[in-house]
Amino acid sequence: MGELPPGSEELVLAFLAEAADDFVSGEAISGKLGLSRAAVWKHVEALRRQGYGIEAVPARGYRLASIPDRLGALEIGPLLNTHDLGQVLHCAEELPSTNDRARELAEEGALHGEVVVAESQTAGRGRRGRAWSSPPGKNLHLSAILRPDLPPQRAPELTLVASVAACEACRKAGVEAGIKWPNDLLVRGRKVAGILTELSAELDQIHWVVVGIGVNLNAGPDDLPPELRDVATSIAVERGQPVPRALFAAALLAEMEHWLDRHAAEGFEPIREAWRERSVTLGREVRMDGEAGETTGIAEDIDASGALLVRTRAGIVRVVSGDVRLVARVDPAGG
Ligand code: BTN
Numbered sequence: 001m002g003e004l005p006p007g008s009e010e011l012v013l014a015f016l017a018e019a020a021d022d023f024v025s026g027e028a029i030s031g032k033l034g035l036s037r038a039a040v041w042k043h044v045e046a047l048r049r050q051g052y053g054i055e056a057v058p059a060r061g062y063r064l065a066s067i068p069d070r071l072g073a074l075e076i077g078p079l080l081n082t083h084d085l086g087q088v089l090h091c092a093e094e095l096p097s098t099n100d101r102a103r104e105l106a107e108e109g110a111l112h113g114e115v116v117v118a119e120s121q122t123a124g125r126g127r128r129g130r131a132w133s134s135p136p137g138k139n140l141h142l143s144a145i146l147r148p149d150l151p152p153q154r155a156p157e158l159t160l161v162a163s164v165a166a167c168e169a170c171r172k173a174g175v176e177a178g179i180k181w182p183n184d185l186l187v188r189g190r191k192v193a194g195i196l197t198e199l200s201a202e203l204d205q206i207h208w209v210v211v212g213i214g215v216n217l218n219a220g221p222d223d224l225p226p227e228l229r230d231v232a233t234s235i236a237v238e239r240g241q242p243v244p245r246a247l248f249a250a251a252l253l254a255e256m257e258h259w260l261d262r263h264a265a266e267g268f269e270p271i272r273e274a275w276r277e278r279s280v281t282l283g284r285e286v287r288m289d290g291e292a293g294e295t296t297g298i299a300e301d302i303d304a305s306g307a308l309l310v311r312t313r314a315g316i317v318r319v320v321s322g323d324v325r326l327v328a329r330v331d332p333a334g335g
Helices: 008-018 026-033 037-049 073-079 098-107 156-172 235-239 245-266 269-278
Strands: 053-057 061-066 089-095 115-121 140-146 178-180 184-187 190-202 205-215 285-290 293-302 308-312 315-319
Touching: 008 026, 008 037, 008 061, 008 073, 026 037, 026 061, 037 053, 073 089, 073 245, 089 098, 098 115, 098 140, 098 190, 098 205, 140 245, 156 178, 156 184, 156 190, 156 205, 156 245, 156 269, 178 269, 205 245, 245 269, 269 293, 285 308, 285 315, 293 315
Parallel strands: 089 115
Antiparallel strands: 053 061, 115 140, 140 205, 178 184, 184 190, 190 205, 285 293, 293 308, 308 315
């Protein structure tokens, strides 16, 4: 038998993925993709060798029963339900930082929606110069290149768009995630995901925005550096079950696109509302570092640009950047 058409293995996989839990007949696949039945079988065998669980039942056809726990284009691509985000995927085993790679690609002319994913990062970056722990094969490290039609002053809104989207993806994976201002995702008070947004712009024009999202998916306590064990967690730890990572990545990209589309069509107001509904900061006492030292107050709202409004003794303080710490609640019934 001659060479199989290039890319047809991905097409067979995409066809099976689209059918979800249903069987598809070999005849339907070969008819739709213009392949012989023998070629379909060869592809199924090749996919099995790569770790895909594909059931074959006479008179019913094939069913995709399981996918390997890898974050490659072959795993994420067929699960994508987006028009732009992730349609071009750059997947790597190891990178210094997906944000750094995405910035390079953006400078080289990458299109809106191109996404970089890495199984591990050797120099993963968090906000405010912190490191982001990125052990291989456990979590999700993803950076999306965006070219939004927005004035540069409105770019910070995109971080809140991403935090709402990431919060939704975590909730759909079965954990009660909430957003701590500006964009940390917490579950039971511990950090499960973080977002690092970077941009290149001129005075009146954004060239590109890179939204980097790190989600602790399957890391166990032993995978975290000791100093993070009390303050971080993962979705698997919280829900007591591992997360299929490619499925999570595809779901996150679908949420991102949904909220980006809303932002483009309706502006910041629906995002602000969605952010408020998911916030674990509003209504809480917070502590922040300022020029005059530490201040505490009650976080009341975010304004139309995403800044946090905190009521202090001296009046309302508008916090535009940095971090705030949630002051621990005193349980009146506690000992
Ligand atoms: C934070 O909470 O401090 C932000 C963490 C952002 C981490 C992600 S992981 C993917 C992307 N690449 C990086 O180097 N950082 C972001």
